[in-house]
Amino acid sequence: MNVLVPRLAVVGVGLIGGSLALGLKAAGAVGEVVGIGRGRANLERALELGVIDRISDRVEDGVADADLVFLATPVQTLPAIAAAALPHMKSGAILTDGGSVKGSVVKAIEPLVPAGVHFVPGHPIAGTEKSGAEAAFATLYRNRRCILTPTARTDRGALELVRQVWRCVGSEVVVMDVQKHDRILGAISHLPHMVAYSLVNAVGSYDRYEENILEYSAGGFRDFTRIASSDPTMWRDIALTNREALLEMMELFERFFAELKEDVRRGDAERLFEFFLRSKQSRDAIL
Ligand SMILES: NC(=O)c1ccc[n+]([C@@H]2O[C@H](COP(=O)([O-])OP(=O)(O)OC[C@H]3O[C@@H](n4cnc5c(N)ncnc54)[C@H](O)[C@@H]3O)[C@@H](O)[C@H]2O)c1
Numbered sequence: 087m088n089v090l091v092p093r094l095a096v097v098g099v100g101l102i103g104g105s106l107a108l109g110l111k112a113a114g115a116v117g118e119v120v121g122i123g124r125g126r127a128n129l130e131r132a133l134e135l136g137v138i139d140r141i142s143d144r145v146e147d148g149v150a151d152a153d154l155v156f157l158a159t160p161v162q163t164l165p166a167i168a169a170a171a172l173p174h175m176k177s178g179a180i181l182t183d184g185g186s187v188k189g190s191v192v193k194a195i196e197p198l199v200p201a202g203v204h205f206v207p208g209h210p211i212a213g214t215e216k217s218g219a220e221a222a223f224a225t226l227y228r229n230r231r232c233i234l235t236p237t238a239r240t241d242r243g244a245l246e247l248v249r250q251v252w253r254c255v256g257s258e259v260v261v262m263d264v265q266k267h268d269r270i271l272g273a274i275s276h277l278p279h280m281v282a283y284s285l286v287n288a289v290g291s292y293d294r295y296e297e298n299i300l301e302y303s304a305g306g307f308r309d310f311t312r313i314a315s316s317d318p319t320m321w322r323d324i325a326l327t328n329r330e331a332l333l334e335m336m337e338l339f340e341r342f343f344a345e346l347k348e349d350v351r352r353g354d355a356e357r358l359f360e361f362f363l364r365s366k367q368s369r370d371a372i373l
């Protein structure tokens with residue numbers, strides 16, 4: 087494979103940033119990877135694991151010679167990091183990100199982009215509940231989707247390069263407008279995390295017996311709540327920056343849960359069966 091990105095700078099060498107670096111390395115598509123972050127121990131571990139080739143202690147220095155800068159830190163930290171990075175990026179360089187919410191990120195970053203530097207907002211729809219450089223792996227993005235949310239200001243050449251980067255690690259690239267992205271992800275990703283976190287807290291608070299009843303959990307509870315082990319900082323930031331779409335979905339969910347509760351209360355066998363069947367059919371169809 088030709089080198090697509092001679093020098094990549096990754097800010098936030100965790101699951102998402104580290105996996106992009108590893109995927110590009112595995113494809114032979116990157117020259118050097120510079121890692122930038124807050125936690126020295128995590129960066130040193132990333133270096134040891136071969137996720138990055140060198141550490142830079144300051145965003146300003148680390149991005150200076152990069153052709154592509156990938157921001158992969160919690161959503162609320164992205165604007166300040168972009169503000170620190172952008173004035174130091176070379177002409178023709180591209181800034182992109184992997185933040186789970188796009189509206190707030192684009193609104194804050196786009197006005198900061200100087201002439202000659204390009205910004206391509208993105209979001210890989212892939213992940214796990216694990217965090218940090220140790221959690222990164224080269225195949226995370228294989229057979230997954232990556233959504234890019236360009237605006238009227240986005241440079242088409244830069245968009246094409248970022249598209250190729252994600253294709254190179256095995257993703258199907260989908261281009262979508264920012265608002266649609268935030269609504270769809272609010273439904274398909276953010277709501278399920280809110281439900282999983284609530285379920286664990288609700289069941290965990292049940293105190294009729296002295297035992298911790300979570301210890302009785304088996305496949306059903308554990309499969310359903312895997313994502314409640316996800317990083318609280320990441321999910322706090324998502325809940326705060328996609329509030330409108332998330333509240334709309336939480337209200338929709340409440341209506342469905344109330345309907346189910348009413349059917350249980352009334353002992354309506356026919357409606358219960360129909361409710362479960364409709365859900366099973368929808369889910370089976372995407373497997
Ligand atoms: N985990 C997922 O499933 C997933 C999927 C898609 C997108 N995302 C998004 O990707 C981003 C990164 O998520 P992740 O799962 O890789 O998290 P992570 O915790 O594994 O990695 C984030 C890294 O950023 C560092 N960091 C945090 N604040 C920083 C700051 N102010 N300056 C520099 N470094 C900082 C952390 O130390 C950590 O090493 C988030 O915006 C998240 O919403 C996550």
Ligand SMILES: O=C(O)C(=O)C[C@]1(C(=O)O)C=C[C@@H](O)C=C1
Nearest residue numbers: 186210211212213214215275313
């Ligand atoms: O598989 C997981 O653990 C995930 O939570 C990944 C997941 C999701 O599917 O909701 C989480 C957040 C993202 O921004 C994208 C993907």
